Amino acid sequence: MILPKKMRPLLFLVSQMAIFALFFHLYGHSFNSLPTKEEPKPMHVLVLSSWRSGSSFVGQLFGQHPDVFYLMEPAWHIWTTFTQSTAWRLHMAVRDLIRAVFLCDMSVFDAYMKPGPRRQSSLFQWENSRALCSPPACNIFSRDMIIPQAHCKLLCNQQPFEVVEKACRSYSHVVLKEVRFFNLQVLYPLLRDPSLNLHIVHLVRDPRAVFRSREHTAGELMIDSRIVMGEHWEKLKEEEQPYYVMQVICQSQLEIYKAVQSLPKALRQRYMLIRYEDLVRDPIAQTAQMYKYVGLKFLPHLQTWVYNITRGKGMGNHAFHTNARNALNVSQAWRWTLPYQKVSRLQKVCNDTMTLLGYHLVRSEQEQKNLSLDLLSTWTPSK
Numbered sequence: 001m002i003l004p005k006k007m008r009p010l011l012f013l014v015s016q017m018a019i020f021a022l023f024f025h026l027y028g029h030s031f032n033s034l035p036t037k038e039e040p041k042p043m044h045v046l047v048l049s050s051w052r053s054g055s056s057f058v059g060q061l062f063g064q065h066p067d068v069f070y071l072m073e074p075a076w077h078i079w080t081t082f083t084q085s086t087a088w089r090l091h092m093a094v095r096d097l098i099r100a101v102f103l104c105d106m107s108v109f110d111a112y113m114k115p116g117p118r119r120q121s122s123l124f125q126w127e128n129s130r131a132l133c134s135p136p137a138c139n140i141f142s143r144d145m146i147i148p149q150a151h152c153k154l155l156c157n158q159q160p161f162e163v164v165e166k167a168c169r170s171y172s173h174v175v176l177k178e179v180r181f182f183n184l185q186v187l188y189p190l191l192r193d194p195s196l197n198l199h200i201v202h203l204v205r206d207p208r209a210v211f212r213s214r215e216h217t218a219g220e221l222m223i224d225s226r227i228v229m230g231e232h233w234e235k236l237k238e239e240e241q242p243y244y245v246m247q248v249i250c251q252s253q254l255e256i257y258k259a260v261q262s263l264p265k266a267l268r269q270r271y272m273l274i275r276y277e278d279l280v281r282d283p284i285a286q287t288a289q290m291y292k293y294v295g296l297k298f299l300p301h302l303q304t305w306v307y308n309i310t311r312g313k314g315m316g317n318h319a320f321h322t323n324a325r326n327a328l329n330v331s332q333a334w335r336w337t338l339p340y341q342k343v344s345r346l347q348k349v350c351n352d353t354m355t356l357l358g359y360h361l362v363r364s365e366q367e368q369k370n371l372s373l374d375l376l377s378t379w380t381p382s383k
């Protein structure tokens with residue numbers, strides 16, 4: 001194309017304007033997509049624990065807070081989909097599911113639920129989430145009340161699945177409780193993910209108490225135990241199985257704790273260790289500490305509620321319910337119900353973990369039954 005000389009500067013000007021317009025369009029767009037006011041980023045809290053370690057109780061402490069969207073063990077859906085797999089093979093799927101749920105993307109459950117219409121009640125233990133029992137998920141209860149699971153289950157079970165995502169997006173804190181992580185490495189990408197603000201509450205419990213509690217719920221834990229042990233499961237004698245499972249659990253709790261110590265300082269601050277026994281000895285103070293760590297206010301009605309439930313007022317007894325009935329006594333029950341021979345064997349299996357976490361070993365039946373002997377070290381491993 002031949003242009004008259006006079007036109008050339010004009011064309012140059014037009015092309016420069018076009019480039020500028022394009023630039024403005026591209027960048028202006030992304031400027032506009034930023035929130036006009038700097039909105040505080042949601043806080044993502046992972047209650048990392050194992051079975052029968054008081055994690056339902058800790059989950060409830062978070063879940064009943066009016067600023068918290070809570071889900072209990074979302075990875076249950078993965079494990080029950082792949083019952084012949086192993087914990088290690090499912091690790092990444094569990095990690096990716098947790099990440100999606102933190103970001104309120106509930107489409108991630110598509111892979112693990114039956115096709116077709118579903119309700120919020122399709123979610124495992126959904127009624128344990130106060131957020132799914134109050135607006136915008138369900139208009140029957142108000143957001144700032146303590147909602148009993150049984151009432152919620154009865155009155156909010158017809159809500160469509162879509163309300164889960166909507167509810168999730170309306171909270172400043174998303175808290176997930178999970179028992180299906182066996183090391184910390186799998187969580188590193190989430191700790192470093194700039195779209196997340198991940199904080200870990202690592203809840204541990206005396207393995208002897210866990211062992212006793214697992215004996216009482218062996219049937220319910222069967223499928224999970226099989227996945228934990230993988231191919232080894234079938235080769236083990238039935239009476240050996242509980243010790244091997246405990247060995248894996250103790251080892252993974254230990255590794256998680258140790259891995260934290262080698263993290264950079266900035267990441268170490270995203271980890272809090274809590275012993276169940278410390279929590280039942282002083283529930284108000286320990287709860288206050290957990291709330292403070294994740295930036296939640298310890299509201300007066302929550303203080304009364306925590307006080308009440310740890311003194312045996314209300315709440316059920318079933319394996320998946322929060323059993324806080326005389327929690328202090330329950331936490332010691334293994335001392336008069338487990339035979340010393342079992343305790344001794346378990347102590348061999350979990351020796352390192354118990355030593356590191358401050359659970360004193362007993363050397364005789366006499367020591368085990370002597371309740372004036374305190375087996376909890378006052379040294380708190382990490383704060």
Ligand SMILES: *[C@@H]1O[C@H](CO)[C@@H](O)[C@H](O)[C@H]1NC(C)=O
Pocket residue numbers: 146301302304305308313
């Ligand atoms: C605590 O218990 C008292 C006495 O049983 C009861 O009146 C009160 O409503 C309870 N409060 C909460 C928040 O559970």
Ligand SMILES: *[C@@H]1O[C@H](CO)[C@@H](O)[C@H](O)[C@H]1NC(C)=O
Pocket residue numbers: 326329
């Ligand atoms: C704790 O439980 C045991 C066994 O059920 C019982 O013998 C004991 O009296 C209880 N102690 C307290 C302080 O409730």
Ligand SMILES: *[C@@H]1O[C@H](CO)[C@@H](O)[C@H](O)[C@H]1NC(C)=O
Pocket residue numbers: 347348351352361
């Ligand atoms: C536990 O480990 C320590 C140090 O390795 C050892 O001295 C102790 O005998 C072990 N105890 C048991 C009960 O295995």
Ligand SMILES: *[C@@H]1O[C@H](CO)[C@@H](O)[C@H](O)[C@H]1NC(C)=O
Pocket residue numbers: 366370371372373
């Ligand atoms: C129980 O332990 C306490 C504290 O160590 C000790 O003083 C007491 O003698 C022990 N009692 C028995 C019967 O072993």
